[in-house]
Amino acid sequence: MSDSQGTYDVEAVRSRFPIFSREVHGKPLCYLDSGASAQQPDVVIDTVSQLHSDQYSNVHRGVHTLSMESTQLYDGAREKVRAYLNANSLKEIIFTRGATESVNLVAQSYARPKLQAGDEILITHMEHHSNIVPWQLVCEQTGAVLKVVPINDRGELEMDAFYELLSERTKLVGLVHISNALGTVNPIEEVIESAHAKGIPVLVDGAQGAPHAPVDVQALDVDFYVFSGHKLYGPTGIGVLYGKESLLEAMPPYQGGGDMILSVRFEGTEYNTLPYRFEAGTPNISGAVGLGRAIDFVNEIGIEAIAVHEDALVAYATEQLSAIEEVTIIGTAEHRAGLVSFVIEGVHPHDIGTMLDSYGIAIRAGHHCAQPVMERFGIAATARASFGMYSTREEVDRLVDAVKKVIGMFA
Amino acid sequence: MDGMRELYQQVILDHNKNPRNYGAMENPDSFAHGNNPLCGDTIDVFLRIGNGIVEAVQFEGAGCAICTSSASMMTEALTGKSEAEAEALFKSFHHALTDVAEPDDVPLGKLAVLLGVKDYPVRVKCATLAWHTFEAALKRVKNDVSTE
Numbered sequence: 001m002s003d004s005q006g007t008y009d010v011e012a013v014r015s016r017f018p019i020f021s022r023e024v025h026g027k028p029l030c031y032l033d034s035g036a037s038a039q040q041p042d043v044v045i046d047t048v049s050q051l052h053s054d055q056y057s058n059v060h061r062g063v064h065t066l067s068m069e070s071t072q073l074y075d076g077a078r079e080k081v082r083a084y085l086n087a088n089s090l091k092e093i094i095f096t097r098g099a100t101e102s103v104n105l106v107a108q109s110y111a112r113p114k115l116q117a118g119d120e121i122l123i124t125h126m127e128h129h130s131n132i133v134p135w136q137l138v139c140e141q142t143g144a145v146l147k148v149v150p151i152n153d154r155g156e157l158e159m160d161a162f163y164e165l166l167s168e169r170t171k172l173v174g175l176v177h178i179s180n181a182l183g184t185v186n187p188i189e190e191v192i193e194s195a196h197a198k199g200i201p202v203l204v205d206g207a208q209g210a211p212h213a214p215v216d217v218q219a220l221d222v223d224f225y226v227f228s229g230h231k232l233y234g235p236t237g238i239g240v241l242y243g244k245e246s247l248l249e250a251m252p253p254y255q256g257g258g259d260m261i262l263s264v265r266f267e268g269t270e271y272n273t274l275p276y277r278f279e280a281g282t283p284n285i286s287g288a289v290g291l292g293r294a295i296d297f298v299n300e301i302g303i304e305a306i307a308v309h310e311d312a313l314v315a316y317a318t319e320q321l322s323a324i325e326e327v328t329i330i331g332t333a334e335h336r337a338g339l340v341s342f343v344i345e346g347v348h349p350h351d352i353g354t355m356l357d358s359y360g361i362a363i364r365a366g367h368h369c370a371q372p373v374m375e376r377f378g379i380a381a382t383a384r385a386s387f388g389m390y391s392t393r394e395e396v397d398r399l400v401d402a403v404k405k406v407i408g409m410f411a
Numbered sequence: 412m413d414g415m416r417e418l419y420q421q422v423i424l425d426h427n428k429n430p431r432n433y434g435a436m437e438n439p440d441s442f443a444h445g446n447n448p449l450c451g452d453t454i455d456v457f458l459r460i461g462n463g464i465v466e467a468v469q470f471e472g473a474g475c476a477i478c479t480s481s482a483s484m485m486t487e488a489l490t491g492k493s494e495a496e497a498e499a500l501f502k503s504f505h506h507a508l509t510d511v512a513e514p515d516d517v518p519l520g521k522l523a524v525l526l527g528v529k530d531y532p533v534r535v536k537c538a539t540l541a542w543h544t545f546e547a548a549l550k551r552v553k554n555d556v557s558t559e
């Protein structure tokens with residue numbers, strides 16, 4: 001959606017999101033919390049609604065018309081995800097409940113059978129809890145050890161330490177593509193390349209990556225890439241695990257049930273082929289279809305154009321907020337995307353959040369499910385403004401004005 | 412904005428900036444640690460108890476303005492109270508914040524300025540954290556006593 005000069009027409013984009021017609025506390029909604037959940041465009045809302053009124057039925061198990069139509073839409077969504085990630089095959093796209101479930105699936109089905117006492121899983125200090133706790137669980141189960149790559153004061157990975165920690169004992173590297181707490185864009189290409197040089201597979205948590213950067217899993221040669229639909233302008237309760245076919249093929253099922261089997265006998269069950277083997281039970285049909293439509297929409301705008309637009313907002317917000325004496329930006333990595341995390345001297349982020357809300361501004365205040373990051377910076381929480389394809393400079397201005405008022409109130 | 416002035420009353424802002432009875436206590440009779448998992452805020456409450464009377468309460472921790480001012484006002488309100496009076500005040504404060512009225516509720520006095528938080532349900536926990544932590548510290552004294 002660009003105008004005749006080819007510039008990004010944010011108002012046209014914004015007009016496609018019905019939520020922006022509402023007010024909060026008598027002010028037009030200023031939504032700076034897309035990092036938690038992005039808003040949904042009209043086409044996603046309509047597609048999901050239309051599915052429920054026109055085609056809805058269970059998938060993969062009916063010969064009747066509705067079931068066939070639902071199945072077609074569901075499988076069609078998988079193809080959209082495949083194309084978005086440039087995966088080689090539909091077999092490599094597993095629908096899950098979200099990034100969290102995707103990581104758990106890999107931890108339990110890929111890592112657990114392989115791990116032995118003394119083996120290591122290497123993650124980083126800037127992971128979301130969902131890329132920490134599943135590994136802690138599997139370490140408890142197997143006696144493996146969790147190792148953590150430290151980060152520097154700007155919120156960047158200490159790559160020297162990474163190279164030192166990468167060893168024969170390392171059985172998997174897990175890292176976040178773009179940090180949800182700091183905005184840091186990690187050098188995933190370099191990490192993947194050096195891990196592969198030692199034969200170690202890599203899982204990338206793309207919960208914030210997929211909405212803010214083009215992802216080509218083949219070019220990256222990444223082994224596992226996970227993300228959630230609700231951060232990519234789609235519904236909640238749907239997410240994706242991309243896994244290399246050769247790896248998925250060798251993994252035992254994660255959950256048992258319907259749809260993941262070919263035949264069931266009490267003497268033994270034959271599991272279904274990929275990707276269905278990892279999708280036990282009736283899936284989130286409308287979630288998948290909504291996500292597929294969201295991906296179409298992102299493609300219409302263009303993920304590169306979205307990234308350029310958001311980068312400009314991150315730079316502008318950083319500049320404006322840094323100019324305020326009482327404000328400190330947390331996360332000043334050279335490569336950042338999607339968000340700005342900050343603290344105000346003498347004002348707790350919760351109070352910032354409540355007060356900004358009174359101006360109709362939605363931000364996230366808290367530890368962002370990344371408590372180790374907070375600890376690293378010696379704080380309990382930050383305020384985070386995160387952007388989406390519909391975010392505007394005016395919204396940043398409103399944020400900055402309101403932050404000044406917060407300081408006035410609490411000073 | 413009126414809502415904000417209602418929530419962040421001058422008294423609250425003052426206690427937030429200059430919390431009373433702040434800091435760790437040497438050799439307390441009891442102590443408890445509280446945290447709000449939602450936001451990661453933590454607080455330590457220290458008690459000195461003599462003959463069933465709360466002689467001194469101190470607190471330490473990192474919290475929002477509501478949490479800090481509530482803790483600060485709590486220490487003032489509890490000092491000199493009997494254990495029973497302290498319990499009654501805790502219950503009454505909790506009732507008032509959760510819109511429950513019980514016949515044996517006692518007047519809240521200065522603590523009433525904190526009731527503005529009722530309009531912000533997610534923040535009610537901020538106002539009660541110090542009190543729950545105090546309650547835990549008080550229970551610990553009693554348990555210690557009862558096991559003697």
Ligand SMILES: Cc1ncc(COP(=O)(O)O)c(C=O)c1O
Nearest residue numbers: 098099100128130180207208228
């Ligand atoms: C970087 C990152 N990883 C993982 C997650 C978990 O996503 P979900 O809760 O949708 O499973 C999030 C969401 O907050 C995130 O930002």
